[in-house]
Amino acid sequence: MSSQIMDKSESGGCGCKIPSTMLSKILSQTAKANTVQNKKVALGFESSDDCAVYDIGEKYLLFTTDFFSPIVNDPYVFGQLAASNAVSDIFASGGIPLIANSIMAFDPEVVSAEQVSQMILGAQSVMNKLNVSIVGGHTIKNSQPLYGFSIIGEVEKPRLKKNNTAVAGDLLVMTRPIGVGIIANALKSGLIDQEDIGSSTLVKIVGDNSIGRVLSETNGVSSLTDITGFGLIGHISEMVGLGNLDAELNTDALPFYEGTESIAVSVTSPDSGVFSNIKKYAQYVDYQTDLPLAKKFLLHDPQTNGGLLFTVSPESYEASRQEWGLLCPDLTVIGKIEKGTGKIRIY
Template identity: 35%
Template sequence: MNAPEIRPTTPPRLTSLSHGGGCGCKIAPGVLSEILKNSSNLPIPPQLLVGIETADDAAVYLLNDEQALIATTDFFMPIVDDPYDFGRIAATNAISDVYAMGGTPIMALGLVGMPINVLPLETIGAILRGGQDVCREAGIPIAGGHTIDSVEPIYGLVVLGLVHPSRVKKNSGAQQGDVLILGKPLGIGILSAALKKEMLDAEGYARMVALTTQLNKPGIELARMEGVHALTDITGFGLAGHGLELARGAGVQLHIDWPSVPVVAGARALAAQGCVTGASGRNWASYGDEVRLPAGFSEMDKALLSDPQTSGGLLVSCSADSAAGVLAIFHSQGFGDAAVVGEVTAGKGMIVR
């Protein structure tokens, strides 16, 4: 006779079950580059408009003269303890890559790994409900998926979208003379570190959830603007890491005006108290030699520059005369922190001033 299944009477904190949370779980850029170094040897069909060549946000496959299919996936371990919020954040983050390519999402598939004998089924159900509600807000169904019994809780989505082939916004499209606009403030990784240390107050938590569950829908409208040359979203590699991907892909140099970069309220104070993710240090070790910092740039600011953003904002490279229109789109859709944060010039790498 089998022994009865034993479940805990008090569910553990979700973040206590994972060694990292949100996009801070991502493998460091340098390590990932080494892992993928031989992937370019695979055959590439002519219909594949975007693959792994420039570490773009999603793959894009040409269907016909009017449609290209966007395909992406994203999943991670809990960044918050509330299961419903975890599901919402993970789904928002996954859908973002479609918007970052200029596309409209059409459907999703769920990716679920859960420690079945550790978490109550009600908790797992709340995670899935959070993801479903975000997909409903994005106007797409979760049409299937896959589940496994996992040591750590994992949740995310495969997301498919459509875009006109002429409106695909690669991260390699930036042009010299462009200005850079960031849609959301930095500091989500710092807030998540504070939460794990039980140092984040209710106001900070509400701010964190509001930002990480805000869908990057402006990407659809931005893709229709001729003056918008490149889009990417800032996630696990931080502003510096994803900015460098854009710079490498386009063969340009980014100048970041650091005082203009929006930062989540309270993030600097928390960073000063030691609430910094391990991922920010791994990020900097991978690409710091490509970034030129000004004299006196603090360790706290360096941590913000490399801070892993979960469901972060869009980074837009656009012509100077399009900047006002780009900001108007962001602001009209509730992205009040969107701001011009730099420019694109000849050269390579990144200069912070």
């Protein structure tokens, strides 16, 4: 017996992440148990970055894993999202994805073979476009459908980008609107159907972040990450998390997916990832204006396959703006980085 795959999802997409406060507590208690010191590990847990980085000589090997439960009922679209989201971490590090192993779980009495096939075909369409070979995987029975990938990629050493290396004076730039979590909640609550999502919006939601590879060519791009389950504020906090920088965020410039501001409050429940993110990152946020509740929710909205967030010198941005804009029409300057104490000042 088959059913709508999203109906079996308790919380969809990157909104199904363990609350960041709990995750931080777990890692603080277990980090010391990892006593293996491998000098070729160039980047691991220490900065909550997008990929593990391993030195293989002239290049770095990149490794990441990402999987989640459905945010849509269309299994083909779910597969596209799972693939694009997984390879995003490689692009957010400036690299090229090479090979992938799939991670899948579902209840065979609820999810049909045809639905699973459509999930795989959706993911394969993305991997084919990006020239990524799916070389294996692992599938288990589970009451909640899950799908994703572990990805191996590579990057030339000068092109590696990290999430916490922003420079005072940089611009803060986004490549895609936010509000995917709000849309997912509206779908799950029945407020909207997938047919209500405009085709241009759906193309962006399932799109890839391969522009990260282009951004890595520019030395003036000082830090780079993708916006996922911890929301825009959470990922900005990683950029200023070392404590000697502040971010100024212009909410009037923020691009939101169409219609999300009008439904954000009505579809956000107290047990959602939005409230978890608000609690986690409250210490970093300094509101300089009375922000509507809908916008506040969107700032903390967990994104599934969200766009990229990067910092870049004004000179480099101006020199590359036209080229980048052709590749990424939604490219938007949303603020700037200044010397400070690790705060996000919201205007």
